Amino acid sequence: MEDCINLVRPERLPGMLPMPAWPEQGPLLHHPHNSAKMKTILACLLVLAVSIPLFNAYCVRQTSKPELSDGKIVGCRDLNGELHELDSQWRTDSCHDCSCSEGAIDCCFNFSTPSDYDEENCVSIFNKETCTYKVVEKDDHSKECPVHEWVG
DSSP: OHHHHSSOOOSOOTTSOOOOOOTTOOOGGGOTTHHHHHHHHHHHHHHHHHHHHHHOOEEEEEEOOOEEETTEEEEEEOTTOOEEETTOEEEOTTSEEEEEETTEEEEEEOOOEEEESOTTTEEEEEETTTTEEEEEESSOTTSBOOOOEEEO
8 A cells, every 4th residue: 555655756846955866766757667567556456446436335314494493403303203402413214314404304325235245054133223235054053154245
């Protein structure tokens, strides 16, 4: 990862004094080994592109008519009609993490689903209290199964 950070060093940025060139290397574009550096840059970008979706949850924004008291916004009303204070956060029965802001409720589905495990001998069980999955043997739920990949 250090290669990703130290790849490009601008020789001069607007408003800055000139920087000396690296003693063992010239500018990136004129370096004789720039194809290796470009491959490293591409590899770093690929790692970032692949890893970012793994950490993002599925989110939705529900516009909401703000609840007013004395002309000030005090909260949001969700689809069930429940009033939530402005800037409050809560978890729904369906494991969505929600927050109330002016004129909207944002909710994100924040858990991972097991996708690569021995489905012939194991079963995934969802715990609605903790919003997590556990993968266990079908015949003995006290024994956990290894999971090789999670989605979400």
